[in-house]
Amino acid sequence: MQEKINAASYYASINVLKDYKHYYPNDIFIHEFVDSAKTIVDKINEQNIESIASLDLFFHGSKWGLYMYKGASMYKELLSEDIKENKLNASLYASKTADLVTAWDTHEEKRTIYDVKFDRFISKGAIIEIHGCESGGDLYVIDSISKNLSEEIPQGYVVGHTTKTNPNIDNTQDNAKQDYRHGVRAIWQNGKVIKKTTQKRWINFNKEMI
Template sequence: MTQRKSSNVVNQKITRRVHLLFYGGALKVGDNSAFEFSAKNVRKDYMKYFPNDSIIFEFISSAKTMVDIINNQKKGNVASLDLFFHGSKWGLYMYKGSSMNKTLSVDDVSNNNLNAGLYGGFTTGLTSTDASEEKRTIDDIDFSVFIDSGAIIEIHGCESGGDLIFIDSISKNLSEKIPNGYVIGHTTKAYPNINDTKVNEEQDYRHGERAIWKNGTVIKKTTKQGWLNLKGL
């Protein structure tokens, strides 16, 4: 008689974390194209380092659309959020109707109230003009969808990593929303032509000085190019 050895099989539920990449929102087709190529290069890195995770890659023309996608994620499931838009310390600029095939004019924006940006808070939101009903602030985001520790938000836009004197900047406020995570933003103007490349497919905003925020404080500034390893910070 053959005696079979009993074995305990443990079924493990594997959670695929989500990486969100949103780009666009600019008046000019050329700017949106640069954002797209840059976003694709960041996506390549996520596919390399996190091959089993899910990636959501979307062109965005209003903060409402972006916030709705974020808030529709499962609680504790979003590991990273990358934002490719024109920006500043106050917020990120998006115009309703922006696209990859038609440039909008300043008159289009003012005549139709197309400003649908994402602002760092109520006060900075008041600075917007020609505002659309699809404008939002970061207070509209449900941050419970982010993982509890180590979440990363990176803003690939001009001067978004700086701070303001009398009111808080978008990077500072975002970092306080994910106190156990990190927010990365440029301290100066950002350009897509890394290493002075003339090849569109090589465009990448991850160069120049970037500030790393954690819970309302800049913990490091770096000029390292490309992917940043934040372990140990």
């Protein structure tokens, strides 16, 4: 994992956070750097039942899962040799099958999405958005991460990119303006893609879903 990619995710996350504060000024926000799926799962599971309205995840991604490595940071370059030798893969996988087929050099803090207590999300209208490459696509043999997540919040939405992503929205070269919310994003609900959108930045679900 390279420092420049972590930094891009950080600046992109700040811009998403600004939008949340603009549209929902009275809500409570948690903005946190994590280097393992366990941290994500634990943070979700410690929340009250039906208290989470939305979740944004900024990681290297694919249809199989979201990739994170113990010890990664914005300031330290983590080489593939480090990951392999020290078994630092602490990623979040779409399922036990995806874990079995694709997970290598794994750390004890690796998890699947089924370790999450999904009753922590509001029962209707919850949103999970994945800001990572190809995470909004599907697989032929087993289900993808967006599909599986959407089935766990059946009256909510899961948003993910159908192609590779980059943070240079509008061809920006300004780090502070970096944002992954452009290109084609798929909107999943209860196991199906109900819409694809090229809307940049904030998606207004009240308008997009009409």
